Amino acid sequence: MITPYFQMTPLLPRWAEAVPQSNVLRQAKPAKIEWTRHILILTWAKSSLVNRQSKMKNILSLLLLFICITVWGEQRISPDHKNIVIEGVLFPEYKANKVILNRHSDQLWNNENVFIARQNARTQSGARIIFKTDSKTVTPLFSDREDAQLRNITNFYGIYRNGEFMGAVNGMDLTLTSSGDVTEWEIALPIFYGVDFGGIVLDDHAKMYEVKRSKRPVYVAIGNSITHGAGQARCGSEGSYPYVLAQAKGYDLYNLAVGGSQITPVIAEELKGIKVDVMTILWGFNDWNATRGNIEEITKRYSLLLTELRKYQPDAKIYCILPSTARNENGNDSKPPLSAVRDAERQLVESFQKKGDQKLFIIDGSKISSVDELEGNVHFTNVGALHFGEALAKLIE
Numbered sequence: 470m471i472t473p474y475f476q477m478t479p480l481l482p483r484w485a486e487a488v489p490q491s492n493v494l495r496q497a498k499p500a501k502i503e504w505t506r507h508i509l510i511l512t513w514a515k516s517s518l519v520n521r522q523s524k525m526k527n528i529l530s531l532l533l534l535f536i537c538i539t540v541w542g543e544q545r546i547s548p549d550h551k552n553i554v555i556e557g558v559l560f561p562e563y564k565a566n567k568v569i570l571n572r573h574s575d576q577l578w579n580n581e582n583v584f585i586a587r588q589n590a591r592t593q594s595g596a597r598i599i600f601k602t603d604s605k606t607v608t609p610l611f612s613d614r615e616d617a618q619l620r621n622i623t624n625f626y627g628i629y630r631n632g633e634f635m636g637a638v639n640g641m642d643l644t645l646t647s648s649g650d651v652t653e654w655e656i657a658l659p660i661f662y663g664v665d666f667g668g669i670v671l672d673d674h675a676k677m678y679e680v681k682r683s684k685r686p687v688y689v690a691i692g693n694s695i696t697h698g699a700g701q702a703r704c705g706s707e708g709s710y711p712y713v714l715a716q717a718k719g720y721d722l723y724n725l726a727v728g729g730s731q732i733t734p735v736i737a738e739e740l741k742g743i744k745v746d747v748m749t750i751l752w753g754f755n756d757w758n759a760t761r762g763n764i765e766e767i768t769k770r771y772s773l774l775l776t777e778l779r780k781y782q783p784d785a786k787i788y789c790i791l792p793s794t795a796r797n798e799n800g801n802d803s804k805p806p807l808s809a810v811r812d813a814e815r816q817l818v819e820s821f822q823k824k825g826d827q828k829l830f831i832i833d834g835s836k837i838s839s840v841d842e843l844e845g846n847v848h849f850t851n852v853g854a855l856h857f858g859e860a861l862a863k864l865i866e
Contacts, residue, residue, distance in 0.1 A: 544675070545610075548668040550600075552677040555666070557596040557658075557706075557722055559739060567612070568666045570596055570658070572725060574739060584731035584759075591617035593658040594698050595690070595706050595715075595724030598666060599682070601653040604675030607645040609656060610667035617663020618728075623698075627657030627705030637704045640664075651678055657705035657712065660698035661728065687744060688720035689785075691736060692751035694728030695793060700848025708851050711749070713858025718865065720747060731756045732770035737777035745782045747865065750774070751790040751834060753810045754847055762804040764813045771817055779826070786828045788865055789818045793834035793857070795847040811835065832864055 546553065548568045555561055560571040570593045578587060591614055598609065609626075613619055624640040631653050640662065645654055658664065671677075690696050690711035698709030706712050706724070715722035725736060732752045752774075756767045778787060791811040798807035811833065818831050837860035842853030849857055 542673050543670050544673055546600075546669045546671060546677060548610075548666050550668070550677060552600060552679055553669070554599040554680045554682060555596070556599065556682075557724065558593065559723055559725075559743070566667060569614070570664070570666060572596070572723070573727075577735065577739060580735040580738075582733065583735060584733045584755075585727045585736075586729045588616065588618050589661070589697070589728045589730075592661055592663040592697075593706070594660045594709060594726065595711060595722045596658040597706075598656045598658070599653065599680050600669065601651060601678040601680050602669075602671055602675055603649055603651045603678070604671035605647060605649045606672055607647075607654065608670040609643055609645070610669060611640060611643070611664040612667060614663035614665050618661050619663060620661040622702055623659050623661040625659055625662075625703055625705050627707035629655035629657070634707065637707070653680065657707040660701060660704075660706055660709060685719055685721040686746035688715050688718070688722050688747045688749075689740065689745050690714075690722065690724045690726055690749050690751075692726040692749070692790075693730045693755050694726075695754070695848060696724065696726030696749070696751050697728040698724075698726075698854070699728050700844035701851050701854050702844075704851060708854055710849065710854040710858035710861065713855055714749075714861045714865070717859065717862035718747075726751075729755065731759055732767065732774055734770060734773040734777045737774065737781050740778070740781050745785040748778070748782065748785050748787045749790055749861070749865075750787065751793065753792040753814060754795065754807070757792070757804075757807055757810045762800060762806075762809060764805065764809055767810060768813050768817055771814060775818075775821055775829070784828070786830065786866075788830045788832055788861075789814060790832045790834045790861075791815060793838040793847070793849075794840055794843065796840055796843060797846055832861065837861070837864075 547566075549563050555568065555570070558570045558572060560574045562569040562571055571591070572593065572595070573590050577583060577585075625637045626640060626643055627637050628635045628645065630647070632655075640659065688711070696709070696711060698706060701708040707716075709724070711722055711724050711726070714720070725739060730752075752771070753767065756770070760766050775787070778785070791814050792807055795807060800806040800809070815831055818829060821829050838849070838853065838857055842850050842856060844850045844853070
């Protein structure tokens with residue numbers, strides 16, 4: 470069962486006072502535990518202060534009160550604990566009391582011609598936190614990332630218990646409960662709500678256990694907001710189509726897609742030293758709009774992207790997904806229709822195939838998507854993302 474927090478803030482432990490106020494509610498204990506604790510402590514404190522006249526004794530009483538609040542019934546597990554597994558993040562940055570979950574490197578922003586919004590890139594679509602414990606109550610500690618996109622409608626986390634999906638929970642109600650048996654939890658992070666990870670809070674005598682993850686094929690998703698997960702609501706990353714595909718195929722997902730982005734060849738450099746097995750690319754719609762359908766420019770960028778990807782990932786299977794369906798694909802006197810972008814990308818990929826690239830494939834995104842499953846002009850609804858991911862799983866080998 471996933472239990473919402475009781476939203477009260479007084480008499481929090483010292484570690485809770487040290488985090489941003491926006492994160493305090495996530496660290497409050499359930500009501501039946503908190504109220505009992507506070508009533509007992511306040512009763513004891515009142516008696517101590519009334520019956521002792523000595524100023525020194527009063528100070529000692531308050532000190533004991535602080536100690537009781539701090540240590541009574543819970544323990545904080547550091548985010549760098551050996552039994553906490555972080556997946557889907559290529560460049561994690563460990564600080565004193567938190568992990569900054571970077572999907573992209575700082576070096577990326579030093580390049581020219583990076584058509585990616587940094588604020589959107591600092592979200593954690595596709596990232597997962599996995600741990601195993603016998604604690605009856607678990608409080609994951611997440612705080613808003615200052616330099617990231619924070620779309621409240623996407624402040625949801627997908628919760629898996631022992632491999633079974635339990636549902637999505639709002640970030641303000643993120644408490645996990647179980648019977649006390651050893652339980653493996655997996656948390657899929659939000660799509661468009663950037664967070665830092667500060668560890669977890671367990672019951673006082675609970676233990677952490679080793680998480681055993683089998684080696685899986687590495688899957689990297691590249692693209693714009695469609696791949697990032699825009700349009701999916703009240704769900705964590707598990708609602709995005711790359712996550713659906715990864716779950717269906719047993720892949721280890723790294724989603725590098727960023728909402729609002731255009732074809733950026735230097736993204737290939739992010740994959741230096743990493744062996745990627747499968748990759749999908751779904752780029753072109755924003756380029757069509759931003760360049761007024763400049764097919765020559767779009768083709769130039771896409772060609773360089775494929776060249777750079779092959780430089781760092783010579784053995785990966787790369788699936789080039791032609792732009793998916795949009796409500797309005799029409800052109801005008803100064804802009805060709807979206808179908809022209811699909812044709813150009815298809816012809817380009819075919820030219821690479823003719824040159825001998827046998828691990829480069831084409832999937833027409835418009836053939837496996839429907840206008841009926843769009844949120845707005847081009848983004849998938851929850852159902853649309855599910856169906857798109859399932860369709861890809863059937864096409865990708």
